[in-house]
Amino acid sequence: MPAEEALVLSPSDVRNIRSYVQHKYASMPQEQRAEIVADAVTRIIHKQLPAFEESVKRQITSELIRSAVMEQGRPVRADDIFGACLSLDRSIAAIAAPFHAWIERQLQIQCESDVMGRLLDRLAESDGETSGRQVSLWSLLRAQLASQPVKFLQDTASTRSAEVVTLPNAAYELLKTKFQRRNLMYLSLCAMLVVATVLHAWSLSRPAAGQMQPPIAMKPVQKVEIAAGGLPMELRYTSIDEDKLISYLETKSSVLAEQPYFDAIIDAAHAFDIHPILLFAITGQEQAFVPSTKKQAGEIANNPFNVFHSWKEYNTTIHDSAEIAARTIFNLSKDRPADADAFTWINRKYAEDPHWSDGVRSIFGAIAAYVGEK
Numbered sequence: 421m422p423a424e425e426a427l428v429l430s431p432s433d434v435r436n437i438r439s440y441v442q443h444k445y446a447s448m449p450q451e452q453r454a455e456i457v458a459d460a461v462t463r464i465i466h467k468q469l470p471a472f473e474e475s476v477k478r479q480i481t482s483e484l485i486r487s488a489v490m491e492q493g494r495p496v497r498a499d500d501i502f503g504a505c506l507s508l509d510r511s512i513a514a515i516a517a518p519f520h521a522w523i524e525r526q527l528q529i530q531c532e533s534d535v536m537g538r539l540l541d542r543l544a545e546s547d548g549e550t551s552g553r554q555v556s557l558w559s560l561l562r563a564q565l566a567s568q569p570v571k572f573l574q575d576t577a578s579t580r581s582a583e584v585v586t587l588p589n590a591a592y593e594l595l596k597t598k599f600q601r602r603n604l605m606y607l608s609l610c611a612m613l614v615v616a617t618v619l620h621a622w623s624l625s626r627p628a629a630g631q632m633q634p635p636i637a638m639k640p641v642q643k644v645e646i647a648a649g650g651l652p653m654e655l656r657y658t659s660i661d662e663d664k665l666i667s668y669l670e671t672k673s674s675v676l677a678e679q680p681y682f683d684a685i686i687d688a689a690h691a692f693d694i695h696p697i698l699l700f701a702i703t704g705q706e707q708a709f710v711p712s713t714k715k716q717a718g719e720i721a722n723n724p725f726n727v728f729h730s731w732k733e734y735n736t737t738i739h740d741s742a743e744i745a746a747r748t749i750f751n752l753s754k755d756r757p758a759d760a761d762a763f764t765w766i767n768r769k770y771a772e773d774p775h776w777s778d779g780v781r782s783i784f785g786a787i788a789a790y791v792g793e794k
């Protein structure tokens with residue numbers, strides 16, 4: 421199987437894992453079962469990634485699950501991993517070296533680092549996104565490698581697919597290993613990362629036919645109380661534990677935990693009577709909270725809300741973009757009917773993706789639970 425076609429994880433895989441865990445560990449509390457599912461999903465993707473630091477692996481895993489499975493409802497492929505890694509800052513040795521070694525292992529080649537660096541730069545400049553691309557990134561890279569001084573260890577047309585975890589059997593082995601180790605700290609990170617932001621959305625939007633879906637560990641955000649126009653009270657400004665919010669952002673390696681970004685977003689929320697977590701949740705949906713390892717993170721952080729279409733087209737200051745985003749939410753909420761959900765109502769004009777509101781709502785709930793908001 422070509423590298424780009426190798427399946428790493430699909431929505432049906434997640435449902436199979438969930439079903440297996442519910443049957444295998446039926447006597448466990450539902451919260452613990454959900455943690456096992458979250459851990460298994462994360463481990464499956466982690467196993468396919470380059471040997472990055474754990475924080476970088478968590479960032480990529482979260483991005484892949486959110487963009488491929490949750491938003492687009494499609495499998496995670498090796499080409500998706502390649503694209504996600506390509507967007508990282510390869511000037512950092514801890515990213516460039518593992519990524520280079522991973523590519524060589526996937527394509528069974530030996531290539532000088534400077535040659536590989538030039539080729540990857542070309543791919544990144546031409547567009548690191550794989551969505552809608554007719555030709556995979558792997559194919560583009562192989563085409564460029566053909567004219568370079570590269571040693572091919574075997575026929576790349578049959579690149580190894582053994583690196584890909586075969587589900588469900590391999591997933592079950594991972595579950596057994598996890599259950600034996602019980603690393604509580606790792607579980608808490610996985611639960612926070614995956615359960616709150618991903619499994620809830622899957623359980624709502626893609627249930628298995630004829631099966632009851634076990635609830636996730638973190639309770640979903642309750643539907644906000646409807647007010648007559650404008651944002652409901654639960655989404656209006658309130659003071660929060662800023663230290664905990666910063667701590668949450670740091671688990672995402674987010675640039676927004678730093679100044680001037682953090683205070684600029686808080687100030688905009690206060691000025692337009694919007695819950696601060698709502699604005700940060702939008703940055704999570706739009707730019708995964710702008711992780712510091714992201715290439716051009718400094719520029720993206722100027723407009724993490726993608727106001728006026730994208731940070732590339734409108735690169736301003738964080739103060740300006742936060743104010744525009746807050747004003748937009750405030751204005752869009754003015755004529756909200758009493759029976760309309762606020763997230764869905766804002767989604768109509770804020771984003772083209774009809775599932776944008778689901779992502780923001782889920783992220784809002786995850787942050788609120790972390791900082792202790794009801």
